[in-house]
Each structure stands twice: as structure tokens, then as C-alpha cells.
Amino acid sequence: MAIEVINILWSAAVRRPYLEETPGLDRRAWLREIVGVVTERYDVAELSALHGDGGPDAGPALRTDVLAEIEVMAAPLAAATESDRYGLVRGVVPALRRLVDEVDPDLGFRFFLRALKAYRVPITESRYLRYHELGERLGYHELVVDDGSLWVRDEGEAPPASSSSAAPATPTPETSARSRS
Numbered sequence: 782m783a784i785e786v787i788n789i790l791w792s793a794a795v796r797r798p799y800l801e802e803t804p805g806l807d808r809r810a811w812l813r814e815i816v817g818v819v820t821e822r823y824d825v826a827e828l829s830a831l832h833g834d835g836g837p838d839a840g841p842a843l844r845t846d847v848l849a850e851i852e853v854m855a856a857p858l859a860a861a862t863e864s865d866r867y868g869l870v871r872g873v874v875p876a877l878r879r880l881v882d883e884v885d886p887d888l889g890f891r892f893f894l895r896a897l898k899a900y901r902v903p904i905t906e907s908r909y910l911r912y913h914e915l916g917e918r919l920g921y922h923e924l925v926v927d928d929g930s931l932w933v934r935d936e937g938e939a940p941p942a943s944s945s946s947a948a949p950a951t952p953t954p955e956t957s958a959r960s961r962s
Contacts, residue, residue, distance in 0.1 A: 782879065782880070782883060782884060786876045786879055786880070787812075789870060789871075789872050789873060789876040790873070790876050790877070790880060790892045792868070792870045793862055793868075793870045793873045793876075793892070793895070793896040793899065793900070794892055794895040794896060794899060795868075795899065796865070796867070796868035796870075796899035796900060797867070797868045798868075798869075798870065843886045843915075843918060843919070844881055844882070844886040846886075846915060846918075847881050847886040847889055847890045847893070847915065848878065848881050848882070848886075850890075850893065850908075850911065850912070850915065851874065851877050851878060851881065851889075851893055853908070854893075854897065854902065854904070854908070855874045857902050857903070858873060858874055858893075858896060858897065858900070858902050859873065859874050861900040861901075861902045862896065862900055865900060868899070868900070873896055877889055877892060877893050877896070880892060887919050890915060890916075890919065891925070894912065894925075894926060894927075894931075897931060897932075898928075898930040898931055901932050902932065903932045903933075903934045904931060904932065904933055904934070905933070905934060905935075905936050906933055906934075906935065906936055907936065909927070909931060909933045912926050912927070912931075913926050913927070
């Protein structure tokens with residue numbers, strides 16, 4: 782996968798341009814740097830408990846289902862990532878599609894969830910439940926899907942006009958409690 786696509790995905794996951802600040806860093810060196818930071822800062826046994834095992838359904842049906850979830854949220858995610866004055870990142874949705882198609886639906890779903898969280902893109906309760914179903918199929922611990930930072934809104938509640946053009950909002954006790962139930 783091209784370094785530009787990796788940069789888009791990583792930038793969306795952390796809600797700020799990343800590689801632009803480190804000119805000349807090649808793809809393999811950058812990925813080695815990430816692995817080094819992760820293994821230095823986290824207990825490997827603890828991380829493996831949060832890592833999905835691929836689950837029993839890691840085939841073409843899963844790829845189709847992950848792509849379908851990305852498509853449902855394509856417009857609000859693109860609007861959020863491409864209008865955010867603090868973390869503007871263009872091309873996130875096409876990059877997610879490529880990741881799922883060309884690399885792995887598991888990794889694509891993880892980056893998709895991370896972007897939704899980073900940009901505080903509101904999702905409905907039914908989407909929230911669907912993400913947990915997909916997470917179960919992938920063998921995820923429930924906190925991989927939601928650690929309390931997904932913004933879950935009521936089914937009938939209209940989404941805000943712009944959810945990410947300002948600084949990130951702090952989850953309310955109501956939305957945090959709902960997202961953890």
C-alpha cells in the first residue's frame with residue numbers, strides 16, 4: 782500500500798497530519814518506529830488480549846460487511862475529516878475502502894472505528910450495535926470497538942450540522958454511559 786494511503790489512514794486515526802512533519806521518513810522505517818513505540822510502552826501480553834484472533838468469519842462476507850459499514854458512514858465521515866480545521870485529512874473514505882479491499886477487513890475496521898472516534902462522528906444506536914457484532918466476528922474485546930469515545934446518538938435525533946469543525950467535544954455522561962452499555 783502506498784505511503785500516501787498509510788499517511789491518510791494514520792492521520793485520520795490521530796486527527797492530525799502525521800508524516801508531513803517528518804519528511805524523508807520511508808514507509809518501512811515509519812512502521813518499525815510504530816512497532817517500537819508500541820512494544821516499548823505496552824505490555825505485549827496485555828495487547829494480545831485486545832487483539833482480534835480473526836474470528837470464525839474472516840472471509841469475503843466480512844470484507845463485504847465492513848465495506849458496507851464504511852459506505853453507510855461515508856458522507857458524514859468525509860465531511861468531518863475534510864472540514865476539520867484542527868485535523869483536516871482528505872481522502873479518508875477511499876483510503877479505508879482500499880485498506881479493506883487490498884489488505885485486511887480487520888485492519889480496515891479498526892482504522893474506521895478510530896476515525897469515527899477521533900472526529901466524533903455521531904452514530905446511531907443501531908450502528909453501535911452493528912459495530913459490536915462485527916467486532917465479535919473478528920474476535921475483538923468489547924473495548925476495541927468502544928472504549929467510551931464513540932458518539933452514540935438516539936435514532937430520531939438529528940445529527941449536528943458540523944460535528945468536527947471545532948475542538949473535540951467532551952462526551953456527556955449520558956452518551957458515555959450509553960456507549961459503554
